Amino acid sequence: MAIVSKTANSASFRNSRRWLTVALALYFIYTFIPIFYVIVSSTKSNADLFGTFGLWFSGDFHFWQNLQDLFTYQDGIFSRWLLNTILYSVVSGVGAALFATFAGYAFSKFEFVGKKLSFALVLGAVMIPQTALVIPIFLLLSKVGLVNTPWAVILPSLVFPPGVFLMKVYADDALSNELIEAGRVDGAGEVHIFFNIAFRLLTPGFATVLILAFVATWNNYFLPLVLLNSSDNFPVTVGLSQWYALATSGSGGAVLFSIVMAGSLVSIVPVIAAFLIMQRYWQGGLGAGGVKA
Amino acid sequence: MAVIELKGVEKSFGSVKVIRGVDLKVEHGEFVVFVGPSGSGKSTLLRLVAGLEETSGGTILIDGRDVTNLGPAERELAMVFQSYALYPHKTIRGNMSFGLEVAGFPKDEIRQRVDEVARLLQLSDYLERKPRELSGGQRQRVAIGRAIVREPVAFMFDEPLSNLDAGLRVDMRIEITKLHQRLGATMIYVTHDQVEAMTLADRIVVLDKGIIQQTGSPLELYEHPANLFVAQFIGSPKMNVLPAAFKDGRISINGGVGIEAGKMTGTDVANVGIRPDDIEISPDGTGLIHGKVDVVERLGSDTFAYVAVPGAHAVTVRAPRDSAVAIGQDVGLTFRPERLQVFAADGASLRPRPGV
Ligand SMILES: Nc1ncnc2c1ncn2[C@@H]1O[C@H](COP(=O)(O)OP(=O)(O)OP(=O)(O)O)[C@@H](O)[C@H]1O
Ligand SMILES: [Mg+2]
Numbered sequence: 127m128a129i130v131s132k133t134a135n136s137a138s139f140r141n142s143r144r145w146l147t148v149a150l151a152l153y154f155i156y157t158f159i160p161i162f163y164v165i166v167s168s169t170k171s172n173a174d175l176f177g178t179f180g181l182w183f184s185g186d187f188h189f190w191q192n193l194q195d196l197f198t199y200q201d202g203i204f205s206r207w208l209l210n211t212i213l214y215s216v217v218s219g220v221g222a223a224l225f226a227t228f229a230g231y232a233f234s235k236f237e238f239v240g241k242k243l244s245f246a247l248v249l250g251a252v253m254i255p256q257t258a259l260v261i262p263i264f265l266l267l268s269k270v271g272l273v274n275t276p277w278a279v280i281l282p283s284l285v286f287p288p289g290v291f292l293m294k295v296y297a298d299d300a301l302s303n304e305l306i307e308a309g310r311v312d313g314a315g316e317v318h319i320f321f322n323i324a325f326r327l328l329t330p331g332f333a334t335v336l337i338l339a340f341v342a343t344w345n346n347y348f349l350p351l352v353l354l355n356s357s358d359n360f361p362v363t364v365g366l367s368q369w370y371a372l373a374t375s376g377s378g379g380a381v382l383f384s385i386v387m388a389g390s391l392v393s394i395v396p397v398i399a400a401f402l403i404m405q406r407y408w409q410g411g412l413g414a415g416g417v418k419a
Numbered sequence: 420m421a422v423i424e425l426k427g428v429e430k431s432f433g434s435v436k437v438i439r440g441v442d443l444k445v446e447h448g449e450f451v452v453f454v455g456p457s458g459s460g461k462s463t464l465l466r467l468v469a470g471l472e473e474t475s476g477g478t479i480l481i482d483g484r485d486v487t488n489l490g491p492a493e494r495e496l497a498m499v500f501q502s503y504a505l506y507p508h509k510t511i512r513g514n515m516s517f518g519l520e521v522a523g524f525p526k527d528e529i530r531q532r533v534d535e536v537a538r539l540l541q542l543s544d545y546l547e548r549k550p551r552e553l554s555g556g557q558r559q560r561v562a563i564g565r566a567i568v569r570e571p572v573a574f575m576f577d578e579p580l581s582n583l584d585a586g587l588r589v590d591m592r593i594e595i596t597k598l599h600q601r602l603g604a605t606m607i608y609v610t611h612d613q614v615e616a617m618t619l620a621d622r623i624v625v626l627d628k629g630i631i632q633q634t635g636s637p638l639e640l641y642e643h644p645a646n647l648f649v650a651q652f653i654g655s656p657k658m659n660v661l662p663a664a665f666k667d668g669r670i671s672i673n674g675g676v677g678i679e680a681g682k683m684t685g686t687d688v689a690n691v692g693i694r695p696d697d698i699e700i701s702p703d704g705t706g707l708i709h710g711k712v713d714v715v716e717r718l719g720s721d722t723f724a725y726v727a728v729p730g731a732h733a734v735t736v737r738a739p740r741d742s743a744v745a746i747g748q749d750v751g752l753t754f755r756p757e758r759l760q761v762f763a764a765d766g767a768s769l770r771p772r773p774g775v
Contacts, residue, residue: 307471308504312518312569313492322517326508 164394167387168192175383192388199385203357204365204392211344211361212396213276218283219340226286226335227328230293231320235306245294251287260352267353278353279361283343289335296331297324333407337400344397362393421482421572421605422447423468429476430463430629437463439629440477445573448603454616454652455626461609462577464626468607469575470494481572497566498575501582503558505550511537511561512546518569536564556587563598573605580615592618613653617641625649643773647766650692656723658760659698659734661708663691670761673708673731678756683769692760695737699753700724700744706751710734715746726750 133139159181167175171188178184196204232238233245263282267273272281301324309319325332347363354360360368366389373382423445430438437460445451453461466472468479470491478487486494497518505514512533519529537543540560550558559579566574576595580588596619599606610616616623617637625632625640625648633645637653644650650658661673665688669677672691703709710728722738734752738744761769 302502302504304500304502304504305506307491308498308500308506308565309517310471310491311469311496311498312521312565314517314521315492318521323506323508 161394164387164390168384168391170384170387172381172384175387188384189388192384193392195381196385196388196392199369199382204362204389206358207360207362207365208392210276210359211363211393214279214283214346214350214361215340215344217280218343219336221280221284222286222289222339223332223336225284226289226293226339227325227332228320229290230295230331231297231301231324231328233290233294234297234301235303235324248287248290251285252291256282256346257348260349263349264352273353274355274359276359279343279346279350282349283339283346286335286339286342289339292335292338293328293331296334297328300331301327329407333404337404340400341397362389366390366393422480423573423605423607424480424483425464425468425477426480427477428464428467428474428479430460430467430472431475437629438467441629441631443624443631443634445605445607448605450599450606450608450619450621451624452616452620452622453607453609453624453626454611454613455632456652457611459626460629461611461626463629465498465575465577465607465609469496469498471498495569495572496575497569497571497573498577499559499562499566499579501578503550503562503582505558505561505565507550510547510549511542511553514550514561515546515565515568518565522569532568533564536568539567540564555583556591559583559591560594563595567598567602571604573607576606576608578610579608581610581612588615595619614655617653623653625652627652639772643768643770644692644760645768645772647690647692647762647768650760650762650768654694656695656735656737658692658694659732660690660692660762661728661731661734663688663761670759672754673728675708678707678754678759680761681756682771683761684771685763685769687763688761688769689764690762692762693754693758695723695735697755697758698734698736699755700726700736700738700742701751701753703749703751706753708734709749709751712744712746712748712750715744724750726752728752 163180166181166183169187169189169192170178170184171186171191174184174186174188229248233241233248259282264273267278267281272278305323305327306319309323314322344361345363346361347367350359350361350364351367354364357365357368366386369382369389370386373386423443425441425443428438428441429436441464443451453464455461463472467474470486470489470493474487478485480486481494481496491498506517509517515533515536516529519532524532533546534543537546540563542557542560542564545553545557545561550561553561559582562579579595580591583591592615595608599619608615608619620637622634623637623640624634627648632652633640633649635643640649640653644653644658647660651660663670663672664674665671665680665686666677668680670680670688670691671677699706708728708731710726712724713727713733714725716723716725717740720740722740722742722744724736724738724742724744726734726736728734736752744750763769
């Protein structure tokens with residue numbers, strides 16, 4: 127008996143498509159509501175924030191005022207935080223992606239003693255949340271006097287085990303051994319091969335790890351909270367939460383809620399921008415044509 | 420040009436012995452083809468020569484220099500891979516220049532050499548394209564071009580044509596022969612296609628289970644196979660093998676009447692082999708053995724008849740193209756006795772080779 131799949135015109139196909147669309151739409155709304163809330167709230171004055179319906183704009187468009195307050199409050203420390211976050215995320219993201227690429231390439235293409243064990247360790251490390259390691263990291267870094275410096279956030283963030291795993295899998299798939307061997311026969315050294323041949327073909331994987339590591343550091347809260355204590359070194363996450371704490375404690379915090387809202391909005395814009403920029407590196411088929419599959 | 424010498428070369432992967440003691444000398448400008456069934460170790464042997472695998476034993480000499488422990492770069496060989504292995508992000512020019520750039524040649528010379536080789540291989544119009552914008556045959560030519568520009572001491576080919584369609588494969592085969600004549604370079608070529616092996620090789624090396632079964636010119640292997648394996652591997656269609664026994668100084672085939680044994684190096688006859696070309700179909704009741712025609716294939720140039728013989732495998736016969744042989748017909752089969760191969764129970768040939 128032939129197996130006949132549902133065609134686009136059959137009633138059952140249309141029916142199941144309708145239900146799937148509804149389910150996805152619900153899920154989309156569920157995900158989008160918090161973002162929408164932030165967008166709406168950042169346009170409201172402090173009074174409107176509590177006095178009007180949360181999920182819709184109030185008549186009074188207070189957004190520019192909020193922005194101005196955000197960047198001037200406490201001598202404009204928010205821009206400092208923003209720059210800190212950008213610094214930490216870019217350095218950690220690029221660094222972590224580079225290390226992950228080196229390690230993934232090595233795991234994928236070389237035989238060495240202890241390879242299985244070290245890869246098992248990497249896989250194990252994927253399971254351990256960084257939060258669980260923050261206190262040991264604090265103790266280590268305080269020994270070498272790096273607490274409350276940018277390094278305290280950057281160094282631990284360079285370790286990104288999921289990235290290593292991703293790059294190993296990606297290199298297995300995207301980079302044929304024969305290509306590397308062709309490089310060797312052509313007389314190129316291993317470093318030359320890595321940077322001139324392998325790295326180019328691993329770019330989509332590199333971009334993926336870069337964005338993941340970048341976002342992980344961008345959103346990291348607990349690590350900088352523990353490891354940094356001067357306000358000048360804070361990233362946006364820690365800074366905003368301090369303002370929020372100030373606002374809820376009531377002391378002169380009346381104006382702060384709307385600023386925190388505007389700050390939240392401003393802090394997600396660069397991440398969205400990063401995603402859009404990195405998108406073009408995900409183009410498929412970069413390796414097409416080199417080796418016949 | 421180079422002389423490549425293997426002495427007792429061995430290779431194991433873990434506990435699996437893949438190459439078991441290979442001795443071979445490839446002369447200046449010689450075209451040597453490794454053939455053998457899948458998994459026989461052809462690629463591994465080639466990769467050992469190229470330096471892409473480390474030997475587990477034995478030595479490899481290139482022009483008398485011991486290269487056993489040198490990397491591929493230091494052996495100055497070129498290799499053409501089955502998958503082409505072109506650098507996908509580089510243009511054709513970039514692909515062909517890469518080796519020269521690594522070696523630090525001046526830009527002008529690189530350009531000039533690449534242009535020259537591109538002209539030789541009719542790739543001049545594609546130099547600025549990427550590999551994915553070329554057809555399979557063109558990519559293969561680029562891979563060969565990349566090997567040629569470096570003017571290596573020898574070329575290694577690992578099944579370079581197996582990804583091409585039949586027509587293109589014949590064209591490229593002829594191109595490679597011409598190339599070998601023009602460059603006069605030492606070439607080692609791996610294939611499991613025995614037609615490719617026969618047409619290209621000065622000398623064929625037949626491998627099975629990591630052991631050289633026989634080395635010799637295509638005709639030598641065809642006419643004087645050293646054992647049953649080589650006999651069946653070389654030649655298309657395959658050599659027919661029939662059970663046989665030695666009785667009263669004669670060889671009895673498939674239990675039938677004996678024929679003159681001729682010169683032999685032993686008498687423990689177990690099988691005889693006869694090529695489809697060396698059998699003639701005769702009327703039923705004549706000939707050495709008889710059978711019933713099972714299938715007839717008319718290829719235009721030839722007609723192949725598959726004759727079911729009781730007590731043996733089907734026997735393939737090459738008949739003239741206008742042969743009247745028909746399915747279901749009872750026929751007799753006549754052999755040319757001087758072409759009969761005789762094998763012992765262990766497969767070794769019992770026919771003395773000329774000069775042996
Ligand atoms: N890296 C490796 N690790 C383990 N075993 C290997 C490795 N490479 C090859 N082998 C084994 O060695 C044997 C010979 O392999 P090889 O690739 O040389 O065969 P081949 O004659 O080239 O076959 P084919 O015609 O299929 O290409 C095979 O049994 C294969 O499984
Ligand atoms: Mg092979």
